[in-house]
Amino acid sequence: MTGRRRTRSTFLPGLLTRHARKGVLSAGTAVACASLLAGCGVVPGTTGDAGADTITVMTWAPQSTKATNKPGMPAFAQAYARWINAQGGINGRKLNVLTCNDHNDSVAAAKCARRAAKENVVAVVGSYSQYADSFFPSLEGAGIPYIGGYGATNAEFTSPLSYPVNGGQPALLAGLGSALAECGPVALIRPDTIAGDQLPPLLDSGLKAGGHRASHDQRAAEDATEYDGQAERALRTTSNDRADQGCVVPALGDRNGTFMDSFRRAREDYPEVRTATVLGSVDQTVIDATGGASGPYEGSYITGWYPVASDPRWDGMKRVIREQAFGDNRIDPADAGVQTTWIAYTVFRQVVESLGDGEVSADTVAETLDDGLKVTTGGLTPTLRWRFQDKLAAVGFPRLVNANVTLQVVREGRLVSARKGFVDTTRTLENTDVNY
Helix, strand or coil, rough: CCCCHCCCCCCCCCCCCCCHHHHHHHHHHHHHHHHHHHHCCEEEEEEECCCCCCCEEEEEEEECCHHHCCHHHHHHHHHHHHHHCCCCCCCCEEEEEEEEEEECCHHHHHHHHHHHHHCCCEEEECCCCHHHHHHHHHHHCCCCCEEECCCCCCCHHCCCCCCHHHHHHHHHHHHHHHHHCCCEEEEEECCCHHHHHEEEEEEHHHHHHHHCCCCCCECCCCCCCCCCCHHHHHHHHHHHCCCCCEEEECCCCHHHHHHHHHHHHHHHCCCCCEEEEECEECHHHHHHCCCCCHCCCCCCEEEECCCCCCCCHHHHHHHHHHHHCCCCCCCCCCCHHHHHHHHHHHHHHHHHHHHCCCCCCCCHHHHHHHHHCCCCCCCCCCCCCCCCCCCCHHHHHCCCCEEEEEEEECCCCCECCCCCCCCHHHHHHCCCCCCC
């Protein structure tokens, strides 16, 4: 056993290796999938009986829930499978995409991971879940790599089997803080939760890098039905008689829209105060739904992980959608989840291509990535390469290899680039004083 595999065994004491479990799993896999066919997410025409010339992966995300939904991620993964298989597969191998709905529920997320192990998938690719503590134990026990998660959890930047393609919430907030350094007073509206407690230092690290004082931290219930009091207080805090009017930063996740309803009503007496937030909380569909150019997001700075959706570097992804998912309204090319899934599958394809005619398994995929494979994404990210301990390990992000963000702004109701190129938040994050 190599040093790398010993590291994984130490990380998961007492668990059988994937090689030892493979014979146990293979006998039950056909029965399990036959009995669960309706829930396996099999893609018609692309995911028939898996054989030696078929590579099986899984993509999961919450769908049809009352909270965050990302149906475009598994839908795009299925479209990608149809597209790649129409071209002869990857190195002549068919791509078999299974999907799973994690229902925004820790139990369901764990079930998705256990099913991935039962189905003998070689990787989970381009997925979203807020319940990493529930799904990672099963993936790690089976040795299954998690490629291109959405960046929603701390574990995605710490697990040795995670290969993130973006900088998650830490990079977005640090980058936003840097962008707001020329703003007046900044008020952060965030959930009164343990997770919410981690947000102010990340935003403040960016503000500090730009010579700005710390934000005004305002806590709010994460399940409130209105935020009139918080909106009024934030506007009073950030408004003054000078030219440097302030900025209000809502970071309430799915409740951002609820806050903005309250903010819109209270803003009439403070017309110069602007808003700013991170992509994922706001995208073009949200801007359109809240009034476009006449809505509360006009003039807002928004940080994202990737170039704006109109950038020609997304043409490859759009071609897949046009050829294999035309008319599928679940797939929005401007959605950061769909974009992350495209990049994750770009990574996976290059890993498989690098293996040539060799075995494609969870072990060989993880080993190839751990051995320093450099992956290019057509300029949508810097060249990606994962090491067990990277630059940001000292501040709790050992797997965070892409700290770049883009700065965007809402102009005339459209989300456009505010600054050319990427902003690297690595140094800013190195100076933060809390682990995410």
